[in-house]
Structure formats: structure tokens, C-alpha cells
Amino acid sequence: MEHEVRNVTATYNVWWYNIMIKALNITFEYIRRDENENVIEIITALDGVDLNVKKGQFISVVGHNGSGKSTLAKHINALLVPGEGTVHVKGMDTKDESNILDIRQSVGMIFQNPDNQIVAGVVEEDVAFGPENMGVPSKELRKRVDESLKTVGMYEYKDSSPDRLSGGQKQLVAIAGVLAMKPECIILDEATAMLDPGGRKDVLEAVKKLNREENITVILITHHMEETIDSDIIFVMKNGRIVLSGTPAEVYKKSDIIRECGLEVPQAVHIAEGLRKRGLRLPEDILTMDELSEAVRTAYNKQT
Numbered sequence: 196m197e198h199e200v201r202n203v204t205a206t207y208n209v210w211w212y213n214i215m216i217k218a219l220n221i222t223f224e225y226i227r228r229d230e231n232e233n234v235i236e237i238i239t240a241l242d243g244v245d246l247n248v249k250k251g252q253f254i255s256v257v258g259h260n261g262s263g264k265s266t267l268a269k270h271i272n273a274l275l276v277p278g279e280g281t282v283h284v285k286g287m288d289t290k291d292e293s294n295i296l297d298i299r300q301s302v303g304m305i306f307q308n309p310d311n312q313i314v315a316g317v318v319e320e321d322v323a324f325g326p327e328n329m330g331v332p333s334k335e336l337r338k339r340v341d342e343s344l345k346t347v348g349m350y351e352y353k354d355s356s357p358d359r360l361s362g363g364q365k366q367l368v369a370i371a372g373v374l375a376m377k378p379e380c381i382i383l384d385e386a387t388a389m390l391d392p393g394g395r396k397d398v399l400e401a402v403k404k405l406n407r408e409e410n411i412t413v414i415l416i417t418h419h420m421e422e423t424i425d426s427d428i429i430f431v432m433k434n435g436r437i438v439l440s441g442t443p444a445e446v447y448k449k450s451d452i453i454r455e456c457g458l459e460v461p462q463a464v465h466i467a468e469g470l471r472k473r474g475l476r477l478p479e480d481i482l483t484m485d486e487l488s489e490a491v492r493t494a495y496n497k498q499t
């Protein structure tokens with residue numbers, strides 16, 4: 196009997212070893228009630244969503260406003276639990292209260308508005324806030340704060356007031372604050388939406404570096420399609436469902452579905468489509484402007 200139990204545990208461990216997130220058929224409803232607690236509206240925000248994310252992957256989630264992206268993100272961080280279905284983070288069921296601290300430490304969230312995420316009057320204190328609350332001892336805390344600020348390129352601002360920083364710099368500080376908690380996964384919920392193009396680029400670069408160099412799993416929720424081009428997998432959401440998923444080349448080939456979801460394809464994909472319609476023979480997997488110009492040059496040389 197004991198032998199059998201041990202076997203079950205071993206299988207379980209192998210099952211989640213390489214898996215960061217496994218959401219199975221999750222459904223979530225927001226229920227609005229009037230002052231007498233009568234239900235006045237039920238909004239199905241998630242409707243049978245499956246999501247598999249392996250450790251170290253860079254995932255993008257795109258979808259029109261109201262498609263359920265933030266609701267999904269909150270499920271991964273155990274801020275919400277599914278009405279139906281299950282979410283496991285590193286094999287831990289988000290419905291099990293005893294897992295919540297561990298899950299929140301493993302999955303850090305960055306939200307849209309940089310100003311709502313700053314809690315202290317000095318940058319380094321802000322970064323220290325999370326890990327300090329986790330009970331990280333002071334020497335280790337110092338080390339983590341310095342390292343995190345260096346990683347996002349904000350170390351020289353450690354004594355500054357966050358008020359003096361740009362939106363992009365505030366988001367980098369927020370990312371450092373999450374990093375100081377040593378997460379394995381970071382979710383950015385439209386964290387670049389309020390930034391200017393420079394700030395957006397800085398934040399995206401920082402996140403890509405974390406993924407590449409620290410093997411941190413990244414879930415990037417965004418409206419800017421250009422940001423998704425280097426993802427391992429893109430998930431496209433519509434009305435609480437994932438309607439399309441795959442590598443960027445696979446997903447952007449189905450530009451008609453993307454447009455039905457109220458989204459745009461990346462610029463290079465759009466231009467390549469137009470050129471193909473005019474008879475230029477271009478490969479199917481063009482995603483960036485560099486790839487496009489190279490392909491156009493090759494196609495042109497072949498034609499002449």
C-alpha cells in the first residue's frame with residue numbers, strides 16, 4: 196500500500212515538473228447584485244478556458260477589451276478561483292487556501308497603471324516592500340533590492356523619489372519589486388498600455404531579458420501586437436474563450452480571425468498580405484519589418 200502511494204506522488208511530481216500553469220476548462224462568472232442582494236446580472240468572463248504554460252516560456256495573451264484577459268490573469272495569481280474547472284500553478288491547486296502564499300510568491304503581477312503600484316517614497320524602499328513583508332532577512336533584502344534594480348537598469352535611481360520618474364521607469368521599479376520576491380513567473384497585465392513608445396520599449400526589453408537570462412516565465416497581456424512577435428505562444432481571446440493559439444507565425448497567418456476579434460495584425464504581416472494580393476510571392480511567416488524587407492528584396496530579384 197505504501198509503495199502504491201509513493202508511486203502516485205512520483206507521477207504527480209513528474210506531471211508538473213516542467214509545467215508552470217495548467218488551467219483546465221475554467222469558467223468564471225461575475226455576479227452583480229442590487230442592494231437587496233438580488234442577482235441583476237451574470238457576466239460570463241471566462242467560458243471553458245484551457246491554458247498550458249511551460250516553465251521558461253514567453254506567452255502573450257491578446258484580445259479586445261472585455262474579452263477576459265484580466266480575469267484569466269487573476270486566476271493564475273489565485274486572486275480569483277474558477278467557478279468550474281481547475282487552475283494549477285507548479286502543480287498547486289489555486290483553490291487550496293494553503294497554497295496561496297506560495298502561488299503569490301511564485302507568480303508576480305504588474306498592472307496597467309504605474310502610479311497605483313508605487314507604495315513608498317523612495318525607489319529602493321518600494322522595491323523592498325514585497326520581500327520585506329515576506330520576511331526576507333535584512334542582509335538578503337539589501338542584496339535582492341540592489342540586484343533587482345540593476346537587472347531592470349534602475350539602480351542609479353535607488354535613492355530617488357518615484358514621483359520624479361517617467362511612467363516607463365515606474366513600471367521598471369514595479370518589476371524590480373516583483374523580482375525581489377524571486378518569482379518564477381511574471382504576468383504583465385497591459386503594463387505597457389499607459390506608456391509612451393520609449394517606455395514601452397524599455398519595459399519590454401527588461402521583460403525579454405528576464406525571460407532569456409533568468410528563465411522567468413512571462414505572460415504578457417497586451418494590445419500592442421508588435422510586442423507579441425517574439426513570443427513562444429500567443430493566445431487570442433474573445434468573449435471569455437481562447438479562439439486561437441500557436442506560434443506567432445501560426446497565429447498571424449489567420450489574420451481574418453484576428454480581425455474578427457477586433458485586433459490588428461502586426462504591421463509587417465499587414466503589408467506582406469497586401470503585397471501578396473498584388474502578386475508578389477512572399478513567404479508565409481513574415482513577422483517583422485526586417486524580415487519583410489529581406490523577403491521583398493529576394494522576391495524582386497527573382498522576378499527581374
Ligand SMILES: Nc1ncnc2c1ncn2[C@@H]1O[C@H](COP(=O)(O)OP(=O)(O)O)[C@@H](O)[C@H]1O
Pocket residue numbers: 225226227238239240258259260261262263264265266267
Ligand atoms: N469586477 C467586475 N465585476 C463585474 N464584471 C466584471 C468585473 N471585472 C470584469 N468584468 C467583466 O468581465 C468581462 C471580462 O473582463 P476582463 O477580464 O477585465 O477583460 P479584459 O481584461 O480582456 O478587458 C467583461 O465583460 C467585464 O465587463
Ligand SMILES: [Mg+2]
Pocket residue numbers: 264265266384385
Ligand atoms: Mg484587462
